[in-house]
Amino acid sequence: MGIDIERVRDLTPGCAETAHLNNAGASLPPQPVMDAVLGHLELEEMTGGYEAQEQAREAAENFYTAVARLVGARPEEIAYVENATRAWDMAFYSVPLAKGDRILTTTSEYSSNALAYQQVAQRTGARVQVVPDDEHGQIDVAALADELASGDVRLVSINHVPTQNGLVNPAEEVGRLCRKAGALFLLDACQSVGQLDVDVTRIGCDLLSATGRKFLRGPRGTGFLYARREVVESLEPPFVDLQAATWHAPDRYELRPDARRFETWERFVAGQIGLGVAADYAHDLGLPAIEERITGLATTLRTALAERPGVTVLDRGERRSGIVTFTVEGRDATELKLALRERQINVSVTQPRDHGYDTTAPTAAVRASVHYYNTEEELGRLLDAL
Template sequence: MDIGRIRTDTPGCARVAHLNNAGAALPPYPVIEAVNGHFALESTIGGYEAAEQNAEAVQHFYDAVAGLIGAGADEVAYVENATRAWDMAFYSIPFADGDRILTTTSEYSSNAIAYRQMAEAKGAKVDVVPDEADGTLSLEALEAELAKGDVRLVSLNHIPTQNGLINPAAEVGRLCREHGVLYLLDACQSVGQLAVDVEEIGCDMLSATGRKYLRGPRGTGFLFVRRDILRTLVPPFLDLRAADWKSPDGIEMRDDARRFETWERYVAGQIGLGVAADYATGLGMANIEARVTDLAARLRAALAERPGVTVLDKGARQSGIVTFTVDGHEPDAIKKAARAHDVNINVTYPASHGYDPDARPTAVRASVHYYNTEEELERLLAALPQK
């Protein structure tokens, strides 16, 4: 990849060393121009009229995202964020008393709250599958749980927010297919960072955001739902986008993934998210994944050599998310000090990952992307407090 050209394409790179891509990445000019251009059009001719004029760009979103993840355009829904995309999938599943939900110790607490709500409302049971010694979901333990029966759903994150690992999503998909169990993958941190192919992974549903590694607008996301299971899922709410009004006694839901959409949406964001998907595809997801993996490995190695620094990342396969602590210094103070040096990092808190048996401490989180440079890693290291 031509990193110089990519950084020129990214105005934020001239202002800050942005190592908070797991929070929200810096968008490139094509995305910025697509969003701003449509909003400007709305301001001059009207919102409905602008949507009609740019209908082709709105529609292109479905093709762009489908191409990025190896899906059909009819299997993609535009949703306003990854949380809502995940919710629309999860709450559409007709759980019954005794149904089991299998998840992982690294699950995000927002999803875990939904599991708890479903357990209380429907009598479902939540079982947390143990890890391997390296922190990765244990496939052997998962297979044993699936063999016990009554599993309605396997739901896990592809990349957790807090510990650097990458879960074996495709291997989980193979086991779910063998046992005939639904599989929901939270790909909030992986789409745009890793090469994600829903056919290879074998998931039935996948949720993702625009603002993180995909470098799209904030307030955008998407949901993939496999064509084969669409008719078995009833979204938790419907409107005139999701269904047709037939009579006072009848409605007809759409037969594609857009049954999970609502009529009103951030149209400029949808256009921008399609452009972001095109941008990532144009660079090549294999190229992006290789660069992110290399930069993260370099940062981990440099941090491990620093006295008083403890790198907390787990997993046999690791992502662009790097977490660590510095003896005697609070992560929030480190974040603030780095910001004063124009270096953006973030902090991860134990409350965000409540199933983790290790009770992980509050930690600094630096998340790299392909537009970052080795010099920016050095700027972070220079900004860290000395022991």
């Protein structure tokens, strides 16, 4: 059964006026998510933050169940974190790295992650190696297998969907190779959760980070971390508080045995509740239906753009996502973004500094990222405006 597009647009007030094609930046939240967030903020307004948190305990706890169900995990393998960057940081900086250990990544890696690799490599003596692309522009699985076979690989850390070129990395094949080699696998899924049918068991990752604000359509300032139960106790978070650990004595503490060792006590409670509602909303629509709708719209847009004189579509990958990137001859990408916004069409711009390992990127490119609530008419508005 497909998605009732008219119904989801009715529950997305922003669709009434704006063609929102910046879902890889932040999606328009559905009304149930907004109702949950605003409802809790109003409760805080009337009763106080601590008191509201106690009253909303069940709604907040639903976050763990909802997100676990969405990605095929167990509730105890999910941590609530304030954003995808912090979720990824908590995972990466918990991996015990030493001199001679290797970190393998991909050319499409996000520069924030690459900065963390450099910092830890300089601190510990670990080495960072970029696995080359295959002929489709995604991570070369054969080259990855060769690197894993040569030894000393402590961590494979890649993105599932890059921010800048439309491809979907073959995460399941990477997971299979990592399991065989005994290397930890950290997957940055901030652009895939909510638009693809992401299942951590099928992928075989040990750690996965994601955000609420992008394709999951949750509140901004929310995210989560998946940490596989079998690896949690081998990972010590880079910092802890009384949420992550129990104080036993002046010289002794005990970390939680589950993924919540990566949490901090203070949090955006309304956001946690809203993110749980967003996960339930996506699950109820059906991830396969969401993926089919997004992929179809993106394919339609790429095809139409490629037929336009002076337009160059930059997307790569054997499998492609809802992110469509392109340039227009003689036009600055930021100038185009602003001109489109005046026509109530939202897009974004991707810059080379955002993905420093990718030497094939142009100066800048327009990024149009579709969601299931977008329509063919909205794609037409973008094309007409160009």
